[in-house]
Amino acid sequence: MAETALRVALLGAESTGKTALSLALGQALNDCGIACTVVPEYLREWCEREARTPLPEEQSAIAQEQARRVIAAARDAALVLADTTPxxxxxxxDLLFKDTRLYADAARHQQGYALTLLTGLDLPWVADGLQRDGPQVREPVDAxxxxxxxxxxxxxxxxxxxxxxxxQNALLPLTRLPRLPGRERLLERLASLRDEQVLNRPWRCEHCSDGACEHKLFSGLLPRGS
Structure with missing residues (x-):
């Protein structure tokens, strides 16, 4: 069966809320009548099963399985949210093992996404067992x-x-996807939230590495004329 879904990727350093955001996005979209499937992070499942972190030679298989699960989900859903990608x-x-060989295949896979969301470093770091190395790795990973x-x-x-x-800041870019099914319903939800002054409060970009650009981006996505 051919893939018909829009793919949206959530990427980011550890403890930046990717999993929580993917689940919240999935719920919000389904509430708007947009059939959405969330593909969890396979690495978490792998670490829990093996009770350790992967060795260098095991990284490629983990990346391939993550990609396989996203592609499989995309055959049956209107929209797929991937909680991380290869x-x-x-x-x-690259950072842990100085191995750059996975980039080429990972980049080819990433080209299949209609939207890539990168979670910022403005959330506090929280320990999560084997999954996390420490707050000191977040900035290098993000960079x-x-x-x-x-x-x-x-x-x-x-x-x-x-x-x-x-x-809301994650939902806004989704409204710019022309093939998004149920796009009008999502716009209506965001417009109603704006009326409640959830979206139009002054936004202070204290932790942003490129604040003017990203502030302009999100401001430009707000519904106009209402």
């Missing part, structure tokens, strides 16, 4: 991930904020 595995293989996306000419949009604000 590009994250490539970044960690290398942005570099990899730029080097392979893969556009992305950064999501900041906490709670409901983070969710």
């Amino acid at each position: 590009l994250m595995t490539a970044v960690y293989s 290398r991930l942005r570099q990899a996306l730029s080097e392979h000419q893969l556009p992305y949009q950064v999501v900041y904020g906490t709670g409901e604000r983070r969710l």
Whole structure:
């Protein structure tokens, strides 16, 4: 069966809320009548099963399985949200093991996404067993991930904020996807939230590495004329 779904990727350093945001996005979209499937991070499942972190030679298989699950989900859903992609595995293989061989395949896979969301570093770091190395790795991972996306000419949009604000800032770029089924219903939801002054409060980009650009991006996505 041919793939028909739109793919949306959530990428980001550890403890930046990717999993929580993917689940919240999935719920919000389904509430709008947009059939959405969330593909969890396979690495988490792998670490829990093996009770350890992967060795260098095991990274490629983990990346391939993540990609396989996304592609399989995309055959049956209107929209697929991927809680990480092989590009994250490539970044960690590079930083932890000095192995850059996974980038080429990861970048090809990433080209199949209609939208890539990068979770910002504005959330506090929280320990999570084997999954996390420590707050000191977040900035290097974030920097290398942005570099990899730029080097392979893969556009992305950064999501900041906490709670409901983070969710809204992630939903806004989705409204720019012309093939998004139920797009009008999502726009109506965001417009109603704007009327409640959830979206139009002053936004302070204290932690943004490129604040003017990203502030302009999100401001430009707000519904106009209402």
